[in-house]
Amino acid sequence: MDNHECDEWEQLYRSGDMPWEKGYAAPPLLEWLDLHGPLTGDIIVPGCGYGHDVRAIAARSRNANVVGFDISPTAIAEARRFPKIGNESYQVRDLLDLSNDLYSTFDWAVEHTCFCVLSPEHRCDYVTRVASLLRSDGLLLAIFFLYPWDPGEMPEAGGPPFGVTPDELNRLFGSRFQVIEEIHPKTAYPGRQGKELIRLLRKHQTV
Numbered sequence: 001m002d003n004h005e006c007d008e009w010e011q012l013y014r015s016g017d018m019p020w021e022k023g024y025a026a027p028p029l030l031e032w033l034d035l036h037g038p039l040t041g042d043i044i045v046p047g048c049g050y051g052h053d054v055r056a057i058a059a060r061s062r063n064a065n066v067v068g069f070d071i072s073p074t075a076i077a078e079a080r081r082f083p084k085i086g087n088e089s090y091q092v093r094d095l096l097d098l099s100n101d102l103y104s105t106f107d108w109a110v111e112h113t114c115f116c117v118l119s120p121e122h123r124c125d126y127v128t129r130v131a132s133l134l135r136s137d138g139l140l141l142a143i144f145f146l147y148p149w150d151p152g153e154m155p156e157a158g159g160p161p162f163g164v165t166p167d168e169l170n171r172l173f174g175s176r177f178q179v180i181e182e183i184h185p186k187t188a189y190p191g192r193q194g195k196e197l198i199r200l201l202r203k204h205q206t207v
């Protein structure tokens with residue numbers, strides 16, 4: 001990601017222009033955790049913003065090591081202001097420019113509204129980076145925002161957030177991940193009902 005795009009996220013946080021910031025964790029994530037139980041091991045949450053999802057995972061998995069990261073220093077500073085709830089921490093990082101100290105370090109990656117804000121030209125890179133963070137056999141729990149825009153409301157550039165179809169997801173993730181489970185969540189933030197898809201993906205062992 002170039003400096004201009006980094007600065008844009010930082011400016012949005014500094015100016016308080018954050019329509020995605022709801023003050024609580026993503027309902028589909030909570031729904032999935034209620035169904036399946038806590039995550040375990042080392043967990044990474046890219047593009048975590050204020051870290052509500054990070055803390056929701058940490059609260060249910062007291063022994064898990066949950067790391068949230070974001071390109072915006074202001075978002076990470078705000079995330080760190082919340083009372084510690086478990087074994088969670090936050091870092092300023094650019095997913096598209098990761099240093100290799102994080103490679104093959106995590107058992108789980110949790111995606112929620114990071115993939116959708118990257119311009120489509122960066123999507124293959126996203127898949128490669130997230131796969132590189134995971135250990136062999138690692139799991140990606142993803143809440144994909146399929147249809148962010150109502151008819152007639154999509155900006156000329158298409159986003160962000162940029163929508164995606166299940167077929168596009170198959171094509172993008174297929175070479176690195178196998179789909180283990182797919183759920184249409186029953187719960188959502190207001191305005192997102194019926195627009196999201198949960199997928200649990202396992203990293204191919206060969207990667």
Ligand SMILES: C[S@@+](CC[C@H](N)C(=O)[O-])C[C@H]1O[C@@H](n2cnc3c(N)ncnc32)[C@H](O)[C@@H]1O
Binds near residue numbers: 001046051070072093
């Ligand atoms: C729509 S917000 C969602 C934040 C958080 N997931 C939430 O739901 O509250 C997208 C987030 O991705 C972060 N982001 C964008 N590009 C990124 C990148 N290349 N690496 C890390 N974070 C990035 C932004 O700073 C922003 O916090």
